[in-house]
Amino acid sequence: MGNTLLDVKKLANYINGEWVEGTNFTAVTNPATGEEVVQVPLSEESTVDEAVKIAKKAQKEWALTPAPQRAEVLYEVGNIMKERKEHLAQLLTLENGKVLEEARGEVQEGIDMAYYMAGEGRRLFGQTTNAELKDKFAMSVRAPIGVVGIITPWNFPIAIATWKSFPAIVAGNAVVWKPATETPIMAYELAKIYEDAGLPKGIINVVFGSGGTVGDAMVHHPDIRVISFTGSNETGSHIAAECGRQLKKVSLEMGGKNAVIVMDDADLDLAVEGILWSAFGTSGQRCTACSRVIVHEDVKEELEKRLQTEMEKLSIGNGLHDGVKVGPIINDAGMEKIKKYIGIGKEEGAKLLAGGHVLTEGDLANGNYFAPTLFTDATSEMRIAQEEIFGPVVSLIPVKSFEEAIEVNNSVTYGLSSSIFTKDVNRVFKAQRDLDTGIVYVNAGTTGAEIHLPFGGTKGTGNGHRDSGVQALDVFTEWKAVYVDYSGKLQRAQIDVE
Ligand code: UN1
Numbered sequence: 001m002g003n004t005l006l007d008v009k010k011l012a013n014y015i016n017g018e019w020v021e022g023t024n025f026t027a028v029t030n031p032a033t034g035e036e037v038v039q040v041p042l043s044e045e046s047t048v049d050e051a052v053k054i055a056k057k058a059q060k061e062w063a064l065t066p067a068p069q070r071a072e073v074l075y076e077v078g079n080i081m082k083e084r085k086e087h088l089a090q091l092l093t094l095e096n097g098k099v100l101e102e103a104r105g106e107v108q109e110g111i112d113m114a115y116y117m118a119g120e121g122r123r124l125f126g127q128t129t130n131a132e133l134k135d136k137f138a139m140s141v142r143a144p145i146g147v148v149g150i151i152t153p154w155n156f157p158i159a160i161a162t163w164k165s166f167p168a169i170v171a172g173n174a175v176v177w178k179p180a181t182e183t184p185i186m187a188y189e190l191a192k193i194y195e196d197a198g199l200p201k202g203i204i205n206v207v208f209g210s211g212g213t214v215g216d217a218m219v220h221h222p223d224i225r226v227i228s229f230t231g232s233n234e235t236g237s238h239i240a241a242e243c244g245r246q247l248k249k250v251s252l253e254m255g256g257k258n259a260v261i262v263m264d265d266a267d268l269d270l271a272v273e274g275i276l277w278s279a280f281g282t283s284g285q286r287c288t289a290c291s292r293v294i295v296h297e298d299v300k301e302e303l304e305k306r307l308q309t310e311m312e313k314l315s316i317g318n319g320l321h322d323g324v325k326v327g328p329i330i331n332d333a334g335m336e337k338i339k340k341y342i343g344i345g346k347e348e349g350a351k352l353l354a355g356g357h358v359l360t361e362g363d364l365a366n367g368n369y370f371a372p373t374l375f376t377d378a379t380s381e382m383r384i385a386q387e388e389i390f391g392p393v394v395s396l397i398p399v400k401s402f403e404e405a406i407e408v409n410n411s412v413t414y415g416l417s418s419s420i421f422t423k424d425v426n427r428v429f430k431a432q433r434d435l436d437t438g439i440v441y442v443n444a445g446t447t448g449a450e451i452h453l454p455f456g457g458t459k460g461t462g463n464g465h466r467d468s469g470v471q472a473l474d475v476f477t478e479w480k481a482v483y484v485d486y487s488g489k490l491q492r493a494q495i496d497v498e
Pocket of ligand 1: 109155156230285286287288289446447448449450
């Protein structure tokens with residue numbers, strides 16, 4: 001396969017609308033085959049400095065460009081993404097491994113985001129209110145912040161970049177972006193799309209490299225006023241601590257330990273479909289992936305049986321091949337982590353019903369493939385039921401009641417997504433109220449958030465901010481209170497009130 005889909009062998013940073021060559025490189029490999037796809041630069045701190053300097057200058061004029069005009073660029077970005085959808089999806093599968101159908105879905109998520117955020121160019125609503133004093137006007141407006149830093153993960157390399165860069169840009173900011181080194185091609189392609197759409201030079205700048213060098217340089221840079229990060233809990237806490245010291249605004253999205261609850265009255269066929277899709281789609285490598293099934297004891301055996309039967313039918317392999325439903329794991333570190341948790345689950349006494357091993361038959365030996373895995377008789381205290389595994393591993397936890405199901409769901413330190421399968425309308429409304437997660441699904445799995453709703457979660461998942469939805473604008477704007485006194489005299493608030 002190689003990189004026939006790609007027009008370069010080595011990627012370059014994108015600064016001030018120019019492709020700036022790097023000096024040190026690392027290889028990006030296709031997780032499905034182990035073949036090298038492209039070389040990506042490992043940049044130095046000085047490249048971040050250069051990008052920030054350019055962005056700072058460019059942002060001043062961009063902020064003065066009327067928002068509806070800024071939005072025109074995003075409409076064009078959406079149009080170009082639509083034209084290139086198939087090409088982008090194939091490249092995405094090549095670098096990330098997700099199956100082509102899901103890659104197409106991810107590109108679509110970016111297209112949706114482009115048109116949605118372009119619409120914000122004609123809204124970006126502020127608020128007017130009444131002043132305390134006569135002949136005085138009061139309003140709150142959104143103001144751009146300046147240069148913003150975005151740090152994006154490998155598991156949704158284009159969608160998450162659109163969730164962050166589109167609202168930042170429509171709101172009048174300039175962006176310095178560090179994409180994950182595992183998946184730089186989507187960043188290269190998106191930078192080209194921005195350029196072809198007519199985004200002025202310097203508004204988006206891509207700096208490839210490691211978190212330890214490029215990421216840290218961004219976090220430390222005094223002219224980067226916001227950091228928006230999606231990735232691991234460990235990196236997120238490090239970023240939060242650094243930003244805290246500098247009083248820098250930071251938005252974090254850091255994964256989950258998402259559960260599907262299956263009640264005794266659930267449509268079991270539907271529940272099985274929902275579990276399979278959200279646990280094994282993307283090989284479980286989504287922040288929203290289902291990795292726990294909290295099942296009512298009366299339907300536990302039946303659910304186990306049906307899950308096992310359906311799991312046997314999942315076809316695993318290269319995501320570019322027809323009919324494949326489960327692709328590879330991103331890299332060796334990902335594989336090691338999954339293997340470690342299989343060992344932990346067994347030691348903890350959970351019962352392994354399916355999978356639990358690496359797949360090496362035939363062509364699979366060249367890539368990173370892990371068999372979809374099902375544990376049962378897990379308890380909420382076990383590490384496999386508490387910690388994020390980021391792979392195709394799901395643990396069944398039996399419960400006796402609806403109340404216990406809610407309690408078990410909420411017993412983890414994460415709070416991204418949850419789901420319940422039930423036909424009881426009272427349980428539906430109680431569940432949406434009591435499930436302590438940022439996203440709740442009823443009669444659907446835990447994945448599949450839509451871009452016009454807020455994306456993020458409670459507790460260890462984040463720090464109160466949201467990606468996508470209109471709420472994303474709160475990350476990339478400051479609220480400014482504006483008072484206009486047209487009385488012609490000095491009116492003192494709180495004092496000259498009759
Ligand atoms: C992620 O895994 O970080 O809701 C993003 C979903 C997708 C986005 C996942 N729309 O599963």
